[in-house]
Amino acid sequence: MERRSSFHWGLLLPKPKLEKKAKQRQHRPTSFLPDSPVQVNLKMADSYTSSRNGDVSPNGGPTNASSPSLVPTTQTGALSSVIRKKLMGYVGFANLPNQVHRKSVRKGFQFTAMVVGESGLGKSTLINTLFNTSLYPPKEPISPAAERSKTVAIESIGADIEENGVRLHLTVVDTPGFGDFVNNDDSWKPIVENIESRFDSYLEQENRVNRMKIVDNRVHACLYFIQPTGHSLKQLDIEFMRRLHTKVNLIPIIAKSDTMTDEEVMEFKQRILADIEHHNIHIFQAPTYDNEDEETIAEAEEIASKIPFAVVGSDTVVVTPDGRQVRGRAYPWGVVEVDNEEHCDFVKLRQMLVRTYMEELREYTNDYLYENWRTEKLLSMGVAQDSSVFKEINPAARLQEERVLHEAKLAKMEAEMKMVFQQKVQEKEAKLKQSEEELYARHKEMKDALEKQRLDLEDKKRKIESGRPLTPEKSSTTRKKGFLRNT
Ligand SMILES: Nc1nc2c(ncn2[C@@H]2O[C@H](COP(=O)(O)OP(=O)(O)OP(=O)(O)O)[C@@H](O)[C@H]2O)c(=O)[nH]1
Numbered sequence: 001m002e003r004r005s006s007f008h009w010g011l012l013l014p015k016p017k018l019e020k021k022a023k024q025r026q027h028r029p030t031s032f033l034p035d036s037p038v039q040v041n042l043k044m045a046d047s048y049t050s051s052r053n054g055d056v057s058p059n060g061g062p063t064n065a066s067s068p069s070l071v072p073t074t075q076t077g078a079l080s081s082v083i084r085k086k087l088m089g090y091v092g093f094a095n096l097p098n099q100v101h102r103k104s105v106r107k108g109f110q111f112t113a114m115v116v117g118e119s120g121l122g123k124s125t126l127i128n129t130l131f132n133t134s135l136y137p138p139k140e141p142i143s144p145a146a147e148r149s150k151t152v153a154i155e156s157i158g159a160d161i162e163e164n165g166v167r168l169h170l171t172v173v174d175t176p177g178f179g180d181f182v183n184n185d186d187s188w189k190p191i192v193e194n195i196e197s198r199f200d201s202y203l204e205q206e207n208r209v210n211r212m213k214i215v216d217n218r219v220h221a222c223l224y225f226i227q228p229t230g231h232s233l234k235q236l237d238i239e240f241m242r243r244l245h246t247k248v249n250l251i252p253i254i255a256k257s258d259t260m261t262d263e264e265v266m267e268f269k270q271r272i273l274a275d276i277e278h279h280n281i282h283i284f285q286a287p288t289y290d291n292e293d294e295e296t297i298a299e300a301e302e303i304a305s306k307i308p309f310a311v312v313g314s315d316t317v318v319v320t321p322d323g324r325q326v327r328g329r330a331y332p333w334g335v336v337e338v339d340n341e342e343h344c345d346f347v348k349l350r351q352m353l354v355r356t357y358m359e360e361l362r363e364y365t366n367d368y369l370y371e372n373w374r375t376e377k378l379l380s381m382g383v384a385q386d387s388s389v390f391k392e393i394n395p396a397a398r399l400q401e402e403r404v405l406h407e408a409k410l411a412k413m414e415a416e417m418k419m420v421f422q423q424k425v426q427e428k429e430a431k432l433k434q435s436e437e438e439l440y441a442r443h444k445e446m447k448d449a450l451e452k453q454r455l456d457l458e459d460k461k462r463k464i465e466s467g468r469p470l471t472p473e474k475s476s477t478t479r480k481k482g483f484l485r486n487t
Pocket of ligand 1: 117119122124125126176255257258259311312313314329
């Protein structure tokens, strides 16, 4: 079932804090002198990296722009260094978070939440309350004659929602029938199968030739509704969480907490946490990072202290005794306000699920839960990783190896060039020899012709000198002819 709506529902994907800082920096006057240290930094950009915040030296103190401090990086040892410099003007990379922000807003977001819990624990009501809309239509009462399903069903509802220009495609996966049977031993099975089939579908999309349009249907968070018994977790709860904690971000919730007193809620929470710890169940915890500010750390700690969230759901507006209109549940003894942190943990749940950690939930699903599942799946299919691909490489040995390879390549090129040169020389020599022989033959021919000519001339000379006619045959004939004439 797909629904489209455009309304205000409390989702505020906060702009990165850096954006504000970047804007402040943008308006700061810059001292960009021609030979300012910024230019020096830019020239060194090929071999060195500027520090992330640009104003703290490696030992924590402020850096001097004119005296760069070289810090060897752990990865590359003595081969390269990181230089930390204070920029003297606005360069622009502080605007990177804004670029990411703009791109994300343009692309929109996808989020899939699963709700699991026994029938009537207020799952639909809480989802409607969380997203401030009637995502789930009012239920029609089931007639006693109607046949109930004998297995856990999986139903999803999709909605396109928008807040302050940010679009979110929300999918809620419901699991009607969970825990509703006499024997609930295998209630978790269809749910695990559904989560894994979504992983399968994602893996199949990743393996396609064209991966331009990957649709992420993986379940990013599972709200597990615990019955407000006030005792401890039931076998069904433990079994479900044990089976699913490695496949989905589990967020345990005490349903209908308005049916218990504050003390009962506190004690119940402690028993649930003890059970969770005893069974080594991993539930989603708000992550904290080293470089975060005190406010963020305090917020994460406060959220963590409320787990499991004791919530009250209501999508109807009631009037408080002091005349305020609030979302809540009206009782003869007073009004339980959904959005009042003193009445229940709904606000903290929304903060964890939507306002502060939606992206973390998506990231954890992708980077750990899906990744582990994928590794196991591929290994079970016989796909093995070539460990040599990731072997650690000593930079000095690598350099030496590269040098040897380079030298071998040079030697090979030199030998090839020599061979080509020798070949050319041989060809040239052969040609020269041939033309020499030809010349020699011609020379000999000419010499013979000249010799013959010389001999002829000498013969003629001798004849002239001896007074003999040069052409005796001719003169005798003439004489003979003359003699003949005279007689
Ligand atoms: N006291 C109390 N009642 C609640 C709360 N949330 C929901 N209800 C009521 O509990 C009843 C069942 O709520 P649903 O939201 O339909 O419960 P569900 O878990 O979706 O039920 P199924 O769809 O059958 O699984 C309704 O009458 C709600 O008004 C709550 O926080 N406190």
